[in-house]
Amino acid sequence: MWQSGHFREAVTAAARKVNVETQNKLDRKDVSERRLFQQAFSQDAPKAGQPRLRLMEDDGSDTYRSVHRGAAAFAEGFFAAIRNPNSHADGLPDLPQHEALEQLAALSVLARWVTAAAVVTVWGRRSAQASRSRVSRAASRAVRPTPIRVAEAGPVQSP
Template identity: 55%
Template structure:
């Protein structure tokens, strides 16, 4: 879908407002007319109103929810059109000063295993080191919860979320009770896949490559921390199943 042509839309609104404006009619000398009339013919006003309604659908999607049953001389529609005109003319200014509606990520709301281990690094601008330390901390917390020091990272999480029954010295993490459903299996396969992706695709390459001093360094690091935070939350909330 192509973007709305703002210049055209504003022009159409202005023409509609011009045609539907209330004015005092010209009368013959000695003839008085009480009240006002619409400047343009009703046929042209209706045609332009149709176009304006389409513009309003794009700029103010909820405008029809309060539309009255009757709108004499397009008075209500004129008000909505005027609002849409301002929105189009000042869209850039409003966005710059008010921001947009996209969600914002507050790093302090990351799982404590992640944020608690990297806060000072992050605030100091050491974004890649923060990701490395977060990966190490999540691994350490998982080892601690499972009581295992013999395996780590990908191997640790593959065994922890394995669908096999627990064995001596090899407890499992369960995100839900085993009800025999495909959901039970997919949830734990997903947890293993997430952990493998993080430690194979982020943790290990991070030891050898760096995004430091690039324009998107902070954004990339934030996305990576968010993923480690999700894994940390799953491990933290999981139930331990032992032999």
Template identity: 75%
Template sequence: MTIDIAWARQEFAQFLQLTELYRPADPPGVLTVSSRLSNRGAQADVVASAQVVERILDRVLPRWRTEVPDDRNGMVNRWCQHREAVQRADVVLQRDAEVREKLGDDAPQLSAATMHPWVWEGARSLWQSGHFREAVTAAARKVNAETQNKVGRRDASETALFQSVFSKDAPKTGQPRLRLTADDNSDTFRSVHRGVTAFAEGCFAAIRNPNSHEDGLPELPEHEALEQLAAFSVLARWIDTATLAT
């Protein structure tokens, strides 16, 4: 799902207006020495606007909380980080296509936020703090858990679980199956379910297991982690859309 750019920019503009900084006049006869600035809008209105703006920022600049400088002590104003992030994100919304074209990089973009919800919900918090390898592992755990939920099983997980649920054998008591095509004993049926099983095994054996079990691995580059998330997103969509056969 794409962002409604006009709506997002309107929310940004409203937030910037509410958080415009100014120095209140000193009361008569009082001289205040402080670098702290106030916002034009009422605090309740700013907080309400920030609730929406933060969700937009998470889509446009997923790492804004760590990449945009934060006035941690509130010495100037508590909303300074938000204001700079909004200003950056507004430029992205306006000029991203232009910048990518001028830099010769107008290829299609892959966004973690548009992946299957199981994957992004599992990865989001770790991803936004720059822990990409752990984010992929969390997404894998989420896909495994949602598969267990769908088939109502806790006695199998990961490779064993996917071998069972996508088995071409008929369902048994306590062993339901997931079907992506009708079980008509055709070559297509056998090929699809053999392929999904192998794909799931590869995701967990070659991505999830090394990420989880090998200590001292360097942090994944963001683009590589994104590719790994995409693999789990493909698997998640197959599982989510599959028909449960009992």
């Protein structure tokens, strides 16, 4: 898509990929996009079937609360302001390459957070490289972080 100049479609495809990889990491297919990330980064304790992503240890600090509130808001903002119009607004002109790169950069931040985050379940914490003492080998392979490749942009052209 990128090589053929379909930049809006490339950003949309990358957003879908980050959403799917987050669903896979959390084993959640029942929610997506805004609701998925709100629940994933929620500061509430995990519930059965609703694990959480943790970007840092809960030390009770304002920083912990701010980081997780901000990650949820960032994801919501990305999907509301970028992914949804790209997917649902008919007749939009294609994005200039530099704007698509900016949107991919924002998505890359979210993808990095998801990749680096530990999964916390009602049964305990699974780090980004799952604890071998609490998780079976098969489960360990399932939660091993795999960097989410957003897009292969190629050379950047000036606007």
